[in-house]
Amino acid sequence: MKFAHVFAEAFRAMLANPLRTMLTMLGIIIGIASVVLMLAIGDGIKKFIDKQLAVLGSNLVLVQSDTRKNVGARLRSGSVQTLTVDDAQQINSLASVGGAAPMLSTFSQIAYGNANSNSQVQGTTPETFKIRNLRMGKGIPLSEVDIASASRVAVLGKKLAEELFYKNDPIGQTIRIDNQSFQVIGVLDNEGQSFDTGDIGQVVLVPISTARVALIRTPTPRSVAYIVAQAKSAEQVNDMVADIEELLRDRHRIRADDADDFRVVNFGEFAKQGEAIGKGLAFALGFIGAVSLVVGGIGIMNIMLVSVTERTREIGIRMAIGAMPSDVLWQFLIEAVAICVVSGVIGIALSMGLAAAVNATGTFELTVGMRAILIATLFSGFVGVFFGFYPARRASKLQPVECLRYE
Amino acid sequence: MTASPSRAPSTLLEVHDVRKSYVTNLVSTPVLHGINFSMLRGDFVAIMGQSGSGKSTLMNILGCLDTPTSGNYRLNDREVASLSRAELAVLRNQTIGFVFQSFNLLKRMTIQDNVALPLIYAGVSRGEARKRASEQLAKVGLGEYGQRQPNQLSGGQQQRVAIARALVADPPLILADEPTGNLDTKTSEEIMALLTMLNRERGQSIILVTHEPDIAAYASRLIRLKDGLILFDGPAAEGLHQMRIESSEALV
Ligand SMILES: Nc1ncnc2c1ncn2[C@@H]1O[C@H](COP(=O)(O)OP(=O)(O)O)[C@@H](O)[C@H]1O
Numbered sequence: 329m330k331f332a333h334v335f336a337e338a339f340r341a342m343l344a345n346p347l348r349t350m351l352t353m354l355g356i357i358i359g360i361a362s363v364v365l366m367l368a369i370g371d372g373i374k375k376f377i378d379k380q381l382a383v384l385g386s387n388l389v390l391v392q393s394d395t396r397k398n399v400g401a402r403l404r405s406g407s408v409q410t411l412t413v414d415d416a417q418q419i420n421s422l423a424s425v426g427g428a429a430p431m432l433s434t435f436s437q438i439a440y441g442n443a444n445s446n447s448q449v450q451g452t453t454p455e456t457f458k459i460r461n462l463r464m465g466k467g468i469p470l471s472e473v474d475i476a477s478a479s480r481v482a483v484l485g486k487k488l489a490e491e492l493f494y495k496n497d498p499i500g501q502t503i504r505i506d507n508q509s510f511q512v513i514g515v516l517d518n519e520g521q522s523f524d525t526g527d528i529g530q531v532v533l534v535p536i537s538t539a540r541v542a543l544i545r546t547p548t549p550r551s552v553a554y555i556v557a558q559a560k561s562a563e564q565v566n567d568m569v570a571d572i573e574e575l576l577r578d579r580h581r582i583r584a585d586d587a588d589d590f591r592v593v594n595f596g597e598f599a600k601q602g603e604a605i606g607k608g609l610a611f612a613l614g615f616i617g618a619v620s621l622v623v624g625g626i627g628i629m630n631i632m633l634v635s636v637t638e639r640t641r642e643i644g645i646r647m648a649i650g651a652m653p654s655d656v657l658w659q660f661l662i663e664a665v666a667i668c669v670v671s672g673v674i675g676i677a678l679s680m681g682l683a684a685a686v687n688a689t690g691t692f693e694l695t696v697g698m699r700a701i702l703i704a705t706l707f708s709g710f711v712g713v714f715f716g717f718y719p720a721r722r723a724s725k726l727q728p729v730e731c732l733r734y735e
Numbered sequence: 736m737t738a739s740p741s742r743a744p745s746t747l748l749e750v751h752d753v754r755k756s757y758v759t760n761l762v763s764t765p766v767l768h769g770i771n772f773s774m775l776r777g778d779f780v781a782i783m784g785q786s787g788s789g790k791s792t793l794m795n796i797l798g799c800l801d802t803p804t805s806g807n808y809r810l811n812d813r814e815v816a817s818l819s820r821a822e823l824a825v826l827r828n829q830t831i832g833f834v835f836q837s838f839n840l841l842k843r844m845t846i847q848d849n850v851a852l853p854l855i856y857a858g859v860s861r862g863e864a865r866k867r868a869s870e871q872l873a874k875v876g877l878g879e880y881g882q883r884q885p886n887q888l889s890g891g892q893q894q895r896v897a898i899a900r901a902l903v904a905d906p907p908l909i910l911a912d913e914p915t916g917n918l919d920t921k922t923s924e925e926i927m928a929l930l931t932m933l934n935r936e937r938g939q940s941i942i943l944v945t946h947e948p949d950i951a952a953y954a955s956r957l958i959r960l961k962d963g964l965i966l967f968d969g970p971a972a973e974g975l976h977q978m979r980i981e982s983s984e985a986l987v
C-alpha cells in the first residue's frame with residue numbers, strides 16, 4: 329500500500345530531472361561496474377588457471393640439468409646432460425611422487441607422402457600419458473613393450489595428424505621422421521599449450537629408447553634431457569621437490585657445500601604467480617570501485633540535500649495533509665536507494681557488456697555470475713541507505729509551518 | 736461527520752488563553768496576546784483582521800501545524816500540546832482539511848493522486864484511495880479532470896481540487912486561510928458557494944480567514960482580530976454591520 333506509492337513517487341522524482349539524475353548516477357554506475365568486473369576477473373583468473381593446469385597436468389615439476397654454477401662447467405650451460413633414465417626411475421619410486429617420466433626432445437622433419445612438417449619430437453615413456461593428462465583421440469598410447477624393444481612407433485598430436493593425413497585414418501600408416509620410418513599407433517585428443525612442447529597438438533611422441541637410437545644423440549646411453557614428475561597431491565608438491573633434491577644430490581654424489589647440478593622448476597609456482605597478478609588486478613579494480621562508490625555516494629547525498637531544499641514546500645504540504653515524519657523519511661530514503669539500485673543495474677549491464685567484449689577477443693573468459701550481481705545489488709542498495717539517510721532524516725525533521733512559508 | 740439535528744451540537748474545539756511569540760535574532764515578538772474562543776460542530780466561522788494581526792498564526796495553531804507559546808488548545812476532545820509529531824500528523828490527517836490561498840497542489844502528480852494523497856497517508860490502498868478521490872472530485876464538479884496535472888487547471892479549478900483533497904478523508908474541520916485571495920470575484924463566489932453548501936448540507940465545520948467583508952458574509956459567525964487580540968466575536972451579520980459603521984465613521 330504505502331510502499332507501492334513511495335516507490336512510484338521515487339521514480340517520478342528521478343524522472344522529473346533526468347539529466348541531473350543521470351549525472352548523479354555515474355559515480356555509482358562506475359563503482360558497481362568495477363566491483364562486478366573485479367569479481368568476474370577473480371573468477372576468470374581462477375578458471376583460466378584451472379584450465380591451464382588441466383592441459384599441463386597438475387602438481388607437476390620439471391627437473392633439468394643445471395651445471396652453470398659448477399666450477400669448471402662447460403660454457404654451453406644447460407646442454408650438459410647430467411640426468412639419466414635411472415634418476416627418473418628412482419624419482420618415480422619416491423613416496424611423494426605419483427609418476428615421473430624421462431624426456432628427450434628434438435625438432436625433426438616429419439613427412440607423409442607429399443605432406444611434411446617441422447615438429448617437436450619427444451622421446452618418453454608411458455608414464456608421460458598418465459601424469460600429463462594425455463588422452464587418446466584414436467589408437468593406443470606408447471607401451472612398456474615399445475620402450476623395451478625400441479619399436480619404431482609414434483603418437484601424433486591432433487593438429488599434426490590432420491595436417492599430414494587430412495581426413496584419412498593415420499593409424500597404422502608409416503611416416504618418416506628425419507627420414508626414418510615410424511608407424512603411427514595413436515593420435516592425441518588434447519589441445520592447448522604445454523609448458524615444454526608449446527602446442528600439444530603439434531607434438532610427436534616416440535619411445536625414449538627409439539629416440540636415442542634413431543633421432544637424438546646423447547652423451548651417454550642413459551642420459552635424458554629432463555624429467556617431468558608429478559606429486560601425489562597438491563599438498564605434497566613441496567615435499568616432492570625436497571625429496572627429489574635430496575635423492576639427486578645423493579645419486580650425483582654432490583658434496584654438502586657444492587651446488588646442485590640440476591634444477592627443479594615448479595609449475596604450480598607459475599600458476600600462483602598468475603593468480604597473484606589476477607588478485608592484484610582485482611584489488612586495483614576493487615579499489616577503484618570502492619572510491620567511485622564513496623564519491624558517488626557523496627554525490628547522491630549532495631543531490632538529495634539539494635532535493636530536500638528544493639522540495640521544502642512540498643514537504644510542508646505533505647505534512648499538512650497527514651504525512652508523518654517517518655513517511656517523509658521513507659520517501660527520501662527510498663528515492664536515494666532507488667537511484668543507487670538503478671545505477672547498480674546499469675553498472676551490472678555495463679560490466680556484462682565489457683565482459684562480453686573481453687570474451688569476444690577469445691584470450692580470456694570473464695563471466696558475470698549471479699554472486700557478483702547479488703553482491704553488486706546489495707552494495708548499491710547499501711550505498712543508497714548510507715548516503716540517503718542523512719538527507720532523508722533532515723527532511724523528516726522539518727517543521728510543517730516553516731516548510732509552508734518557504735518559497 | 737454530519738451534525739445530527741436531534742442532539743445539541745457538541746464542542747469541536749476550544750482555545751484557552753493562547754499566546755504566540757516568534758523569536759528572531761534572540762528578540763521575542765509577541766503576535767497573539769491571549770486568544771479565547773470555542774467552536775461548535777457544524778459552525779461556519781470567518782476570521783477577519785488587518786494584515787499582520789495574527790490570523791495566519793492562529794490558523795497554523797488551530798491546524799496543528801504550529802504550537803502555541805502558551806495556552807491550551809483542545810481539538811476533537813484531544814489536548815493538542817501533549818501530542819508527538821507523529822500523533823499530530825495523524826490528527827491533521829483525520830481531523831483537519833486544509834485549503835490554502837496558493838492552492839498548494841503537488842506538481843508532477845495527477846489531480847486524482849493529489850486528492851488521494853491524504854488517504855494514502857491514512858493507509859488506504861492505492862486503488863481504494865483513487866476511487867474515493869474520483870468520487871470527491873465529482874462532488875466538487877471536476878469529475879472529468881482526474882488525470883490532468885495541476886498546472887493544466889485554472890485557479891478556481893485548482894482551489895476546488897484543494898477543497899476535494901481537504902474533504903476526501905472526511906475530517907470534522909476545514910481550515911481555509913484566505914482561500915479566495917488569489918481568485919477573481921466570480922470564481923471567489925463559486926468557491927464560497929461550494930463551502931456554504933458543504934456547511935449547510937453536510938454540517939461541515941469551517942473556519943475561514945478573509946479580509947473581504949463579502950466573503951465573510953457567507954459565514955454564520957465572525958471573529959475579528961486586532962493586534963493579536965479578539966476585537967469582536969459574534970454573529971457575522973452583526974459584526975459586518977459594525978465594521979461598515981466603523982469605516983463610514985473613519986471617512987467622516
Ligand atoms: N515565522 C515568523 N517569524 C517571525 N515573525 C512572524 C512569523 N510569522 C509571522 N510573523 C509575524 O507575526 C505577525 C502576524 O503574522 P500573520 O499571522 O501571518 O498575520 P496575518 O495572517 O494576520 O496577516 C506579523 O507581524 C508577522 O510579521
Ligand SMILES: [Mg+2]
Binds near residue numbers: 790791792
Ligand atoms: Mg495571513
